[in-house]
Amino acid sequence: MSPSGDGSSVTDCCCSCSPGENNGFHNDNNRSILVNCKHSVKSGSPSPSCPSFTSLLCLDSIPLKDWEKLRRIFIASAKGFTIGAGIKGGLAIFSILARLQRRKSPSSLRKEVAITNNEAIILAVKETLRYGLFLGTFAGTFVSMDELIGALGGHRRTARWRALLAGAIAGPSILLTGLGTQHTSLAVYILMRATVLASRCGIKSKRFGKICKPLTWKHGDIFLMCLASSQILSAYILKQESLPPSYKSFLNKHGGKDIVILQGVKDIARGLPFTNLEAIEKYYKTVGVNVTLDPNMKVPCSIVHENQSCTAHIFSFLLQAYKRALPVYLPVYLIPALLVHRQGLLKRPYTLLAKGLVGTARSSLFLSAYCASAWMWTCFLFRIFKRCNIPMVAMGTFPTGLALAIEKKSRRMEISLYCLGRAIESFFTCMADEGYMPPSITMKRADVLIFSLSTAIIMHCYSQEREVFRSKYLNVLDWVFGVPSPCETPRFKDT
Structure with missing residues:
Protein backbone atom coordinates (compact mmCIF):
# COMPACT_ATOMS: atom_id res chain seq x y z
CA MET A 1 0.00 0.00 0.00
CA PRO A 63 23.96 13.49 -10.00
CA LEU A 64 26.76 12.00 -7.98
CA LYS A 65 28.84 14.57 -6.14
CA ASP A 66 32.53 14.87 -6.89
CA TRP A 67 33.53 13.32 -3.59
CA GLU A 68 31.32 10.35 -4.31
CA LYS A 69 33.04 9.87 -7.66
CA LEU A 70 36.45 10.03 -6.02
CA ARG A 71 35.25 7.56 -3.43
CA ARG A 72 34.13 5.20 -6.21
CA ILE A 73 37.57 5.43 -7.85
CA PHE A 74 39.37 4.75 -4.58
CA ILE A 75 37.13 1.81 -3.65
CA ALA A 76 37.46 0.26 -7.12
CA SER A 77 41.26 0.52 -6.93
CA ALA A 78 41.34 -1.02 -3.45
CA LYS A 79 39.06 -3.89 -4.42
CA GLY A 80 41.02 -4.54 -7.62
CA PHE A 81 44.25 -4.67 -5.62
CA THR A 82 42.65 -7.06 -3.13
CA ILE A 83 41.54 -9.45 -5.86
CA GLY A 84 44.86 -9.39 -7.72
CA ALA A 85 46.99 -9.80 -4.61
CA GLY A 86 44.63 -12.39 -3.16
CA ILE A 87 44.62 -14.64 -6.22
CA LYS A 88 48.34 -14.37 -6.93
CA GLY A 89 49.22 -14.62 -3.25
CA GLY A 90 47.10 -17.75 -2.82
CA LEU A 91 48.76 -19.40 -5.80
CA ALA A 92 52.16 -18.38 -4.47
CA ILE A 93 51.42 -19.98 -1.10
CA PHE A 94 50.50 -23.29 -2.72
CA SER A 95 53.61 -23.08 -4.91
CA ILE A 96 55.88 -22.50 -1.92
CA LEU A 97 54.28 -25.34 0.05
CA ALA A 98 54.71 -27.68 -2.92
CA ARG A 99 58.32 -26.57 -3.24
CA LEU A 100 59.03 -27.28 0.41
CA GLN A 101 57.43 -30.70 0.01
CA ARG A 102 59.54 -31.52 -3.06
CA ARG A 103 62.78 -30.45 -1.40
CA LYS A 104 62.48 -33.29 1.07
CA SER A 105 63.57 -35.75 -1.63
CA PRO A 106 67.34 -35.91 -2.43
CA SER A 107 66.75 -35.86 -6.20
CA SER A 108 64.88 -32.57 -6.06
CA LEU A 109 67.62 -31.02 -3.91
CA ARG A 110 70.02 -31.38 -6.83
CA LYS A 111 67.55 -29.78 -9.27
CA GLU A 112 66.57 -26.71 -7.20
CA VAL A 113 69.95 -25.37 -6.12
CA ALA A 114 69.49 -22.36 -8.43
CA ILE A 115 67.03 -20.63 -6.05
CA THR A 116 66.70 -20.80 -2.28
CA ASN A 117 63.53 -20.82 -0.23
CA ASN A 118 64.07 -17.22 0.90
CA GLU A 119 64.51 -16.08 -2.69
CA ALA A 120 61.36 -17.97 -3.70
CA ILE A 121 59.39 -16.24 -0.93
CA ILE A 122 60.70 -12.80 -1.90
CA LEU A 123 59.83 -13.47 -5.54
CA ALA A 124 56.32 -14.59 -4.53
CA VAL A 125 55.78 -11.40 -2.51
CA LYS A 126 56.93 -9.26 -5.44
CA GLU A 127 54.63 -11.09 -7.86
CA THR A 128 51.74 -10.73 -5.43
CA LEU A 129 52.27 -6.96 -5.17
CA ARG A 130 52.69 -6.61 -8.93
CA TYR A 131 49.42 -8.37 -9.71
CA GLY A 132 47.68 -6.42 -6.97
CA LEU A 133 48.93 -3.15 -8.46
CA PHE A 134 47.96 -4.33 -11.93
CA LEU A 135 44.31 -5.07 -11.11
CA GLY A 136 44.07 -2.13 -8.75
CA THR A 137 45.37 0.24 -11.42
CA PHE A 138 43.13 -1.32 -14.04
CA ALA A 139 40.02 -0.85 -11.90
CA GLY A 140 40.99 2.67 -10.86
CA THR A 141 41.85 3.72 -14.42
CA PHE A 142 38.62 2.35 -15.84
CA VAL A 143 36.45 4.06 -13.23
CA SER A 144 38.42 7.32 -13.59
CA MET A 145 38.00 7.35 -17.37
CA ASP A 146 34.35 6.37 -17.04
CA GLU A 147 33.68 9.33 -14.74
CA LEU A 148 35.89 11.78 -16.67
CA ILE A 149 34.39 11.04 -20.08
CA GLY A 150 30.91 11.16 -18.60
CA ALA A 151 31.62 14.52 -16.96
CA LEU A 152 33.06 16.05 -20.14
CA GLY A 153 30.70 14.61 -22.72
CA GLY A 154 27.60 13.89 -20.69
CA HIS A 155 26.70 10.54 -19.21
CA ARG A 156 23.79 9.89 -21.53
CA ARG A 157 25.47 11.06 -24.73
CA THR A 158 28.56 8.91 -24.09
CA ALA A 159 26.78 5.93 -22.54
CA ARG A 160 27.07 3.65 -25.60
CA TRP A 161 30.84 3.99 -26.11
CA ARG A 162 32.29 5.33 -22.85
CA ALA A 163 33.03 1.94 -21.28
CA LEU A 164 34.58 0.71 -24.54
CA LEU A 165 37.11 3.55 -24.54
CA ALA A 166 37.71 3.39 -20.78
CA GLY A 167 38.38 -0.35 -20.98
CA ALA A 168 40.90 0.14 -23.79
CA ILE A 169 42.70 2.90 -21.88
CA ALA A 170 42.90 0.75 -18.75
CA GLY A 171 44.34 -2.25 -20.65
CA PRO A 172 48.03 -1.19 -20.65
CA SER A 173 48.03 -1.43 -16.85
CA ILE A 174 49.08 -5.05 -17.45
CA LEU A 175 52.61 -3.63 -17.88
CA LEU A 176 52.75 -3.19 -14.09
CA THR A 177 53.27 -6.95 -13.78
CA GLY A 178 56.73 -6.37 -15.27
CA LEU A 179 57.92 -4.45 -18.31
CA GLY A 180 59.94 -7.43 -19.50
CA THR A 181 57.27 -10.02 -18.81
CA GLN A 182 55.16 -11.32 -21.68
CA HIS A 183 51.58 -12.26 -20.84
CA THR A 184 50.48 -13.71 -24.15
CA SER A 185 48.64 -16.61 -22.52
CA LEU A 186 46.62 -14.32 -20.25
CA ALA A 187 45.90 -11.88 -23.09
CA VAL A 188 44.69 -14.62 -25.44
CA TYR A 189 42.51 -16.16 -22.73
CA ILE A 190 40.88 -12.78 -22.00
CA LEU A 191 40.39 -12.38 -25.75
CA MET A 192 38.55 -15.71 -25.79
CA ARG A 193 36.29 -14.49 -23.00
CA ALA A 194 35.64 -11.25 -24.88
CA THR A 195 34.84 -13.20 -28.04
CA VAL A 196 32.28 -15.30 -26.18
CA LEU A 197 30.58 -12.16 -24.86
CA ALA A 198 30.62 -10.55 -28.30
CA SER A 199 29.13 -13.69 -29.84
CA ARG A 200 26.33 -13.70 -27.27
CA CYS A 201 25.58 -10.11 -28.21
CA GLY A 202 25.62 -11.13 -31.88
CA ILE A 203 23.14 -13.93 -31.26
CA LYS A 204 20.71 -11.42 -29.75
CA SER A 205 21.20 -8.95 -32.59
CA LYS A 206 18.72 -8.89 -35.48
CA ARG A 207 21.52 -7.96 -37.87
CA PHE A 208 24.06 -10.60 -36.84
CA GLY A 209 21.77 -13.23 -35.37
CA LYS A 210 21.84 -15.51 -38.42
CA ILE A 211 25.64 -15.25 -38.74
CA CYS A 212 26.14 -16.19 -35.09
CA LYS A 213 23.57 -19.00 -35.17
CA PRO A 214 26.25 -21.78 -35.29
CA LEU A 215 27.59 -20.50 -31.98
CA THR A 216 24.45 -21.77 -30.28
CA TRP A 217 25.37 -25.37 -31.09
CA LYS A 218 24.74 -27.51 -28.02
CA HIS A 219 28.12 -29.27 -28.09
CA GLY A 220 30.20 -26.37 -29.37
CA ASP A 221 32.32 -26.44 -26.23
CA ILE A 222 33.40 -30.02 -26.94
CA PHE A 223 34.23 -29.14 -30.55
CA LEU A 224 36.41 -26.24 -29.38
CA MET A 225 38.13 -28.61 -26.98
CA CYS A 226 38.88 -31.02 -29.83
CA LEU A 227 40.41 -28.20 -31.89
CA ALA A 228 42.50 -27.03 -28.94
CA SER A 229 43.61 -30.59 -28.13
CA SER A 230 44.88 -31.17 -31.66
CA GLN A 231 47.27 -28.22 -31.37
CA ILE A 232 48.21 -28.54 -27.69
CA LEU A 233 48.96 -32.27 -27.69
CA SER A 234 50.75 -32.10 -31.05
CA ALA A 235 52.94 -29.36 -29.58
CA TYR A 236 53.45 -31.44 -26.42
CA ILE A 237 54.95 -34.22 -28.56
CA LEU A 238 56.58 -32.28 -31.40
CA LYS A 239 57.38 -28.75 -30.19
CA GLN A 240 57.16 -28.20 -26.46
CA GLU A 241 58.99 -24.88 -26.62
CA SER A 242 55.85 -23.35 -28.17
CA LEU A 243 53.97 -23.87 -24.89
CA PRO A 244 54.23 -21.67 -21.77
CA PRO A 245 56.69 -23.15 -19.22
CA SER A 246 54.08 -23.74 -16.52
CA TYR A 247 51.66 -25.39 -18.94
CA LYS A 248 54.46 -27.50 -20.42
CA SER A 249 55.35 -28.70 -16.92
CA PHE A 250 51.69 -29.58 -16.30
CA LEU A 251 51.49 -31.61 -19.53
CA ASN A 252 54.77 -33.41 -18.85
CA LYS A 253 53.47 -34.46 -15.44
CA HIS A 254 50.05 -35.67 -16.53
CA GLY A 255 51.16 -36.91 -19.94
CA GLY A 256 52.93 -39.62 -17.99
CA LYS A 257 55.87 -40.07 -20.39
CA ASP A 258 59.51 -39.26 -19.89
CA ILE A 259 61.09 -36.68 -22.16
CA VAL A 260 63.27 -39.31 -23.83
CA ILE A 261 60.14 -41.20 -24.91
CA LEU A 262 58.65 -38.05 -26.39
CA GLN A 263 61.90 -37.42 -28.26
CA GLY A 264 61.68 -40.88 -29.82
CA VAL A 265 58.09 -40.27 -30.99
CA LYS A 266 59.13 -36.87 -32.30
CA ASP A 267 61.97 -38.38 -34.36
CA ILE A 268 59.77 -40.96 -36.05
CA ALA A 269 56.94 -38.43 -36.67
CA ARG A 270 59.32 -35.99 -38.35
CA GLY A 271 60.91 -38.77 -40.41
CA LEU A 272 64.33 -38.24 -38.82
CA PRO A 273 66.84 -40.92 -37.81
CA PHE A 274 66.51 -42.01 -34.19
CA THR A 275 68.87 -40.17 -31.87
CA ASN A 276 68.11 -41.71 -28.48
CA LEU A 277 66.97 -45.33 -28.75
CA GLU A 278 69.65 -46.36 -26.26
CA ALA A 279 68.47 -43.69 -23.83
CA ILE A 280 64.91 -45.02 -24.11
CA GLU A 281 66.07 -48.58 -23.43
CA LYS A 282 68.06 -47.38 -20.41
CA TYR A 283 65.02 -45.52 -19.11
CA TYR A 284 62.86 -48.63 -19.27
CA LYS A 285 65.54 -50.62 -17.45
CA THR A 286 65.36 -48.13 -14.58
CA VAL A 287 61.67 -48.98 -14.17
CA GLY A 288 62.31 -52.72 -14.37
CA VAL A 289 61.43 -53.37 -18.02
CA ASN A 290 63.82 -54.86 -20.59
CA VAL A 291 62.97 -53.78 -24.11
CA THR A 292 64.87 -53.88 -27.38
CA LEU A 293 63.79 -51.25 -29.88
CA ASP A 294 63.93 -51.70 -33.64
CA PRO A 295 65.60 -48.75 -35.41
CA ASN A 296 63.52 -49.51 -38.52
CA MET A 297 60.13 -49.38 -36.78
CA LYS A 298 57.27 -47.63 -38.62
CA VAL A 299 55.06 -46.90 -35.61
CA PRO A 300 56.26 -45.81 -32.14
CA CYS A 301 54.00 -48.08 -30.05
CA SER A 302 56.96 -49.98 -28.58
CA ILE A 303 58.53 -46.64 -27.64
CA VAL A 304 55.37 -45.40 -25.95
CA HIS A 305 54.39 -48.52 -23.99
CA GLU A 306 57.36 -50.94 -24.29
CA ASN A 307 56.22 -54.58 -24.25
CA GLN A 308 52.58 -53.86 -23.38
CA SER A 309 49.78 -54.14 -25.91
CA CYS A 310 47.97 -50.93 -26.85
CA THR A 311 44.82 -51.99 -24.98
CA ALA A 312 46.61 -53.03 -21.80
CA HIS A 313 48.58 -49.80 -21.86
CA ILE A 314 45.41 -47.67 -21.99
CA PHE A 315 43.90 -49.26 -18.86
CA SER A 316 47.12 -49.21 -16.85
CA PHE A 317 47.80 -45.61 -17.90
CA LEU A 318 44.25 -44.54 -16.99
CA LEU A 319 44.66 -45.86 -13.44
CA GLN A 320 48.01 -44.09 -12.99
CA ALA A 321 46.66 -40.87 -14.50
CA TYR A 322 43.69 -40.90 -12.13
CA LYS A 323 46.02 -41.07 -9.14
CA ARG A 324 47.94 -38.08 -10.53
CA ALA A 325 44.74 -36.10 -11.19
CA LEU A 326 43.16 -36.45 -7.73
CA PRO A 327 45.60 -34.07 -5.95
CA VAL A 328 44.93 -31.47 -8.64
CA TYR A 329 41.17 -31.26 -8.18
CA LEU A 330 40.85 -31.99 -4.47
CA PRO A 331 41.71 -28.41 -3.41
CA VAL A 332 39.69 -27.00 -6.33
CA TYR A 333 36.49 -28.36 -4.83
CA LEU A 334 37.17 -28.56 -1.10
CA ILE A 335 38.79 -25.17 -0.48
CA PRO A 336 35.81 -23.20 -1.90
CA ALA A 337 33.54 -25.38 0.20
CA LEU A 338 35.47 -24.39 3.32
CA LEU A 339 35.69 -20.68 2.46
CA VAL A 340 32.56 -19.81 0.49
CA HIS A 341 30.09 -22.31 1.93
CA ARG A 342 31.42 -22.38 5.51
CA GLN A 343 28.03 -21.47 6.99
CA GLY A 344 26.23 -24.11 4.98
CA LEU A 345 28.98 -26.56 5.88
CA LEU A 346 27.95 -26.31 9.52
CA LYS A 347 24.29 -26.89 8.70
CA ARG A 348 24.63 -29.68 6.13
CA PRO A 349 28.25 -30.86 6.15
CA TYR A 350 27.63 -34.28 4.64
CA THR A 351 25.74 -32.89 1.64
CA LEU A 352 28.40 -30.31 0.74
CA LEU A 353 31.33 -32.63 1.37
CA ALA A 354 29.70 -35.37 -0.70
CA LYS A 355 29.11 -32.87 -3.51
CA GLY A 356 32.75 -31.81 -3.37
CA LEU A 357 34.01 -35.38 -3.42
CA VAL A 358 31.77 -36.26 -6.37
CA GLY A 359 33.01 -33.19 -8.25
CA THR A 360 36.62 -34.12 -7.47
CA ALA A 361 36.10 -37.68 -8.69
CA ARG A 362 34.37 -36.50 -11.86
CA SER A 363 36.96 -33.88 -12.82
CA SER A 364 39.81 -36.27 -12.02
CA LEU A 365 38.21 -38.84 -14.31
CA PHE A 366 38.01 -36.21 -17.06
CA LEU A 367 41.70 -35.31 -16.82
CA SER A 368 42.86 -38.93 -16.63
CA ALA A 369 40.59 -40.00 -19.50
CA TYR A 370 41.79 -37.03 -21.54
CA CYS A 371 45.45 -38.01 -21.14
CA ALA A 372 44.81 -41.73 -21.65
CA SER A 373 42.70 -41.17 -24.77
CA ALA A 374 45.49 -39.11 -26.31
CA TRP A 375 47.73 -42.18 -26.40
CA MET A 376 44.78 -44.43 -27.28
CA TRP A 377 43.72 -42.50 -30.40
CA THR A 378 47.28 -42.00 -31.67
CA CYS A 379 48.11 -45.70 -31.25
CA PHE A 380 44.82 -46.55 -32.97
CA LEU A 381 45.63 -44.45 -36.04
CA PHE A 382 49.28 -45.55 -36.19
CA ARG A 383 48.19 -49.19 -36.22
CA ILE A 384 45.55 -48.66 -38.90
CA PHE A 385 47.68 -46.67 -41.36
CA LYS A 386 51.00 -48.38 -40.50
CA ARG A 387 52.80 -45.06 -40.32
CA CYS A 388 53.52 -42.12 -37.99
CA ASN A 389 53.88 -38.56 -39.21
CA ILE A 390 52.87 -35.06 -38.18
CA PRO A 391 49.37 -35.16 -39.77
CA MET A 392 48.73 -38.48 -38.02
CA VAL A 393 49.69 -36.96 -34.68
CA ALA A 394 47.34 -34.00 -35.27
CA MET A 395 44.49 -36.30 -36.34
CA GLY A 396 45.03 -38.69 -33.44
CA THR A 397 44.95 -35.91 -30.82
CA PHE A 398 41.78 -34.24 -32.21
CA PRO A 399 39.21 -36.71 -30.74
CA THR A 400 40.95 -36.47 -27.37
CA GLY A 401 38.75 -33.46 -26.66
CA LEU A 402 35.70 -35.73 -26.49
CA ALA A 403 36.75 -36.56 -22.93
CA LEU A 404 35.38 -33.14 -21.94
CA ALA A 405 31.90 -34.69 -22.06
CA ILE A 406 32.72 -36.29 -18.70
CA GLU A 407 32.75 -32.86 -17.05
CA LYS A 408 29.52 -31.17 -16.05
CA LYS A 409 28.09 -28.73 -18.57
CA SER A 410 28.74 -25.61 -16.51
CA ARG A 411 32.51 -26.24 -16.54
CA ARG A 412 32.98 -27.31 -20.15
CA MET A 413 33.10 -23.88 -21.78
CA GLU A 414 35.54 -22.55 -19.18
CA ILE A 415 37.91 -25.47 -19.77
CA SER A 416 37.62 -25.36 -23.57
CA LEU A 417 38.27 -21.61 -23.70
CA TYR A 418 41.30 -21.93 -21.43
CA CYS A 419 42.75 -24.67 -23.64
CA LEU A 420 41.83 -22.81 -26.83
CA GLY A 421 43.78 -19.79 -25.64
CA ARG A 422 46.84 -21.97 -25.04
CA ALA A 423 46.36 -23.59 -28.45
CA ILE A 424 46.17 -20.27 -30.30
CA GLU A 425 49.33 -19.04 -28.60
CA SER A 426 51.16 -22.27 -29.45
CA PHE A 427 49.92 -22.24 -33.04
CA PHE A 428 51.18 -18.73 -33.82
CA THR A 429 54.47 -19.46 -32.06
CA CYS A 430 54.95 -22.50 -34.30
CA MET A 431 54.03 -20.49 -37.39
CA ALA A 432 56.52 -17.77 -36.49
CA ASP A 433 59.30 -20.26 -35.75
CA GLU A 434 58.74 -22.02 -39.07
CA GLY A 435 58.90 -18.73 -40.96
CA TYR A 436 55.27 -18.66 -42.09
CA MET A 437 54.62 -15.31 -40.38
CA PRO A 438 56.50 -12.28 -41.78
CA PRO A 439 58.52 -10.38 -39.16
CA SER A 440 56.65 -7.21 -40.09
CA ILE A 441 53.44 -8.45 -38.43
CA THR A 442 55.09 -9.53 -35.21
CA MET A 443 55.04 -7.11 -32.25
CA LYS A 444 57.16 -7.08 -29.15
CA ARG A 445 54.21 -6.34 -26.87
CA ALA A 446 51.30 -7.80 -28.81
CA ASP A 447 50.01 -9.09 -25.48
CA VAL A 448 49.29 -5.52 -24.33
CA LEU A 449 47.40 -4.72 -27.53
CA ILE A 450 45.36 -7.93 -27.36
CA PHE A 451 44.61 -7.41 -23.68
CA SER A 452 43.49 -3.81 -24.22
CA LEU A 453 41.22 -4.81 -27.11
CA SER A 454 39.73 -7.60 -25.01
CA THR A 455 39.10 -5.45 -21.94
CA ALA A 456 37.46 -2.81 -24.15
CA ILE A 457 34.98 -5.41 -25.44
CA ILE A 458 34.35 -6.89 -22.00
CA MET A 459 33.75 -3.55 -20.30
CA HIS A 460 31.48 -2.41 -23.14
CA CYS A 461 29.38 -5.56 -22.70
CA TYR A 462 29.39 -4.95 -18.94
CA SER A 463 28.01 -1.47 -19.50
CA GLN A 464 25.54 -2.08 -22.33
CA GLU A 465 24.80 -5.82 -22.55
CA ARG A 466 24.82 -6.99 -18.95
CA GLU A 467 22.55 -9.95 -19.62
CA VAL A 468 25.29 -11.74 -21.61
CA PHE A 469 27.25 -12.24 -18.36
CA ARG A 470 26.67 -15.03 -15.93
CA SER A 471 25.40 -13.75 -12.62
CA LYS A 472 28.51 -14.75 -10.66
CA TYR A 473 30.80 -12.76 -12.98
CA LEU A 474 28.43 -9.83 -13.07
CA ASN A 475 28.33 -9.72 -9.28
CA VAL A 476 32.13 -9.56 -9.12
CA LEU A 477 32.28 -6.76 -11.70
CA ASP A 478 29.59 -4.79 -9.87
CA TRP A 479 31.44 -5.29 -6.58
CA VAL A 480 34.72 -3.97 -8.01
CA PHE A 481 33.65 -1.20 -10.37
CA GLY A 482 30.43 -0.13 -8.73
CA VAL A 483 27.19 0.56 -10.55
CA PRO A 484 26.59 4.27 -11.19
CA SER A 485 23.09 5.60 -10.74
CA PRO A 486 20.92 4.35 -13.60
CA CYS A 487 19.48 7.86 -13.76
CA GLU A 488 22.94 9.09 -14.76
CA THR A 489 24.09 6.09 -16.78
CA PRO A 490 21.22 3.96 -18.10
CA ARG A 491 22.80 0.56 -17.61
CA PHE A 492 19.70 -1.14 -16.33
CA LYS A 493 16.90 -1.87 -18.76
CA ASP A 494 13.25 -1.90 -17.75
CA THR A 495 11.96 -5.43 -17.44
Missing part, protein backbone atom coordinates in the same frame (compact mmCIF):
# COMPACT_ATOMS: atom_id res chain seq x y z
CA SER A 2 1.15 3.55 -0.69
CA PRO A 3 1.66 5.97 2.23
CA SER A 4 -1.36 7.98 1.13
CA GLY A 5 -3.54 4.93 1.37
CA ASP A 6 -4.95 5.28 -2.14
CA GLY A 7 -4.34 1.65 -2.88
CA SER A 8 -1.55 2.18 -5.41
CA SER A 9 1.72 0.39 -4.89
CA VAL A 10 5.19 1.82 -5.25
CA THR A 11 7.02 0.11 -8.06
CA ASP A 12 10.74 -0.57 -8.26
CA CYS A 13 11.22 1.35 -11.50
CA CYS A 14 13.50 4.33 -11.88
CA CYS A 15 12.31 7.18 -14.07
CA SER A 16 14.57 8.62 -16.74
CA CYS A 17 13.59 12.21 -15.99
CA SER A 18 15.93 14.89 -14.67
CA PRO A 19 15.18 17.84 -12.38
CA GLY A 20 14.16 20.98 -14.19
CA GLU A 21 13.01 24.47 -13.48
CA ASN A 22 9.81 25.42 -11.65
CA ASN A 23 9.72 22.01 -9.99
CA GLY A 24 8.90 20.51 -13.38
CA PHE A 25 10.75 18.00 -15.58
CA HIS A 26 12.36 18.27 -18.99
CA ASN A 27 11.45 15.76 -21.64
CA ASP A 28 13.71 14.79 -24.55
CA ASN A 29 12.79 18.03 -26.37
CA ASN A 30 13.70 20.15 -23.32
CA ARG A 31 10.07 21.24 -22.87
CA SER A 32 9.17 21.90 -19.24
CA ILE A 33 6.13 19.90 -18.31
CA LEU A 34 4.52 18.95 -15.05
CA VAL A 35 4.07 15.25 -14.54
CA ASN A 36 3.05 13.03 -11.67
CA CYS A 37 6.24 10.96 -11.35
CA LYS A 38 6.08 7.87 -9.16
CA HIS A 39 9.23 9.03 -7.40
CA SER A 40 8.05 12.63 -6.83
CA VAL A 41 7.14 13.58 -3.26
CA LYS A 42 4.08 15.60 -2.41
CA SER A 43 4.52 18.73 -0.42
CA GLY A 44 4.75 17.94 3.24
CA SER A 45 4.71 14.20 2.76
CA PRO A 46 7.58 11.94 3.75
CA SER A 47 9.84 10.50 1.09
CA PRO A 48 8.57 7.10 -0.02
CA SER A 49 10.80 4.14 0.51
CA CYS A 50 12.22 2.49 -2.58
CA PRO A 51 13.14 -1.12 -1.73
CA SER A 52 15.28 -1.97 -4.73
CA PHE A 53 19.02 -1.25 -5.00
CA THR A 54 18.44 0.50 -8.33
CA SER A 55 15.88 2.92 -6.87
CA LEU A 56 18.03 3.66 -3.83
CA LEU A 57 20.79 4.81 -6.17
CA CYS A 58 18.42 7.05 -8.11
CA LEU A 59 17.87 9.69 -5.42
CA ASP A 60 15.46 11.66 -7.61
CA SER A 61 18.02 11.93 -10.42
CA ILE A 62 20.51 13.98 -8.39
